[in-house]
Amino acid sequence: MSDRAMIQIENVSKFYGIYKALDDVSLSIAEGEFFSLLGPSGCGKTTLLRSIAGFENPTTGEIYIDGVPSLALPPNKRPTNMVFQSYAIFPHLDVAENVAYGLKRLKLSPEEEKKRVGDALDMVRLSGLGRRKAHELSGGQRQRVALARALVMRPKVLLLDEPLSALDKKLREEMQVELRTLQKAVGITFILVTHDQYEALALSDRIAVMFDGRIAQIATPKEIYQRPRTRKVADFLGGMNFLKAKVLGEQGNAVSIDTARFGAVQLVKPQGFATSDGHVTVGIRPERLRLLWDDDRAPHELAGRIENRAYFGEVTHLTVGIDGLEQPLSMVETNNFGADDLPIGAEIRLAYDPEAFVLLAEDPPVSRL
């Protein structure tokens, strides 16, 4: 991954009538970066990807691909290739013909073309299946054909539109590893659209979380999970306990807050932080709360009782009621120590780390009209 920007999106908006599908989106994606656009359906992530490919025409703004202003270029003139959600394998052609489809226009020598098709099929581990027809392939194999067909064009950017959503869980996890390996091998920029937060976390160098046509946060997977900027981002990326807290004072980049039962803690101000009434929302992830057994002691403890329990195999999800808190807390315990056997109503103690709290900024009001 280099520092050179491969994609620069500047103030791109897309209106359908008065509906804003994209609302003033700006971002920069580096050469060789694995970048994910993450968000719920209808958040504009696919529209943004299709704008880069050239299938959508943004109403305003500009998209630079490798420094070239590209909005005026049709899809067939852009150095991008796409893996479609449906894979769009040409049904009347076999695997090798599918992969060679784009090469035909380059007028390569037959040997050169054959070599490139062969190399592409090797890369996605489909060697020997060149003569298969589309309907003879499994879902995972089609996915690979779509990848090979795009990569054989040696694009500067590979665009992936929910490429794994049609696969079952096990295959999806396998393909995630493979996609990541492939991206490292070819070294080009990958832009992935997904609504699956785990997929985005596992694959990406950076993630842009989108809501309502806008980018809510761009950060590395770790940062976006541990330091979500707003409540919506925190919520979308996994379980989160939200608490109302009172601001005690601000010193530069830090804020002291009183989280009632958890005591006073010092937290880092997120970008766009503001408080109007002296109250803020803080969050703590369920797995950052830990059960204490028997004689276990921790610097920060709270007493509570089990209100609900759900068994998930490797982990148990507990809902714990705490006196003085409006909402019960969610926590996740591995099943090594018997959390799955705790009866409902049991009195427990839990430990927490004040550092694990995140101060959340207000989400902007939703208005797409």
Next chain:
Amino acid sequence: MSLLTQRLRFIPFLPIYVALYFLFLYLPILLLPIFSFNNAATTTFPLAGFTTKWYASLSGNSVMLEAAWNSLIVGLSVSLLSTILGICAARAITRHRFRGQRAAAGLIMAPLFLPEIIVAVSLLMIVLAMGVELSLVTVILGQTVFCVPYAMSVLVSGFEGFDRSLEEASYDLGETAIGTFRRVTLPVVAPAIVSSLLVTFTISLDEFILAFFLSGTEPTLPVYIWGQLRFAAKLPGVLALGTIMLVVSILMLTLAEILRRRAERRTQLAHALP
């Protein structure tokens, strides 16, 4: 299993019913080729011996050949016209969503359910009122109205699964709009188009009522056959002709069905996932 159904199981009434049904349906049609090879001018048993003379007599029958030629012209024109119109309609219905779409589709299909003779009479009235002379052209127009629904249903099933992202994938891989049409759109929907041509040609070939009302002095084959039935001596020749038409129709419809299924499989498997 109740006692009654247990007993009924031993009576093979269902196979018997099926056998009778098919006998009733196909025996008369089977008689046609049998008598067409029978060396007698009457259609009675016992058969009088094998001959191909009725077929031989057809080749020298210039009136019949002219009717066959007319049928060919009408059939080709009708299949081409109704398939072109069907392509437009099928594409609109499968690709776009618009106000009145269901109504439009319904109205296109409606001629299938209208009494053909009523349509024929109304068409005749209009054609005469407009002062247009009856000819093969009027037959072609009338039959096209009837064939568009068939063309459309064949084409819709072929187009329905056509995934728009196939065309996008082609642009994305560097192909132009014209190249995409030639290399992706056409090959994928071609079987459905050929199938539509075959089906509509077959329908036109044996369509009688519209042809009878609208053909004027240029009979098509079915109109010619109807005319021949007045002469008992001509019957074996008609049977021979009928046999040929039967074979041609069956061959073409079989081919059409094979192509239609292939088209369906292609387009549906293009994006259906296992």
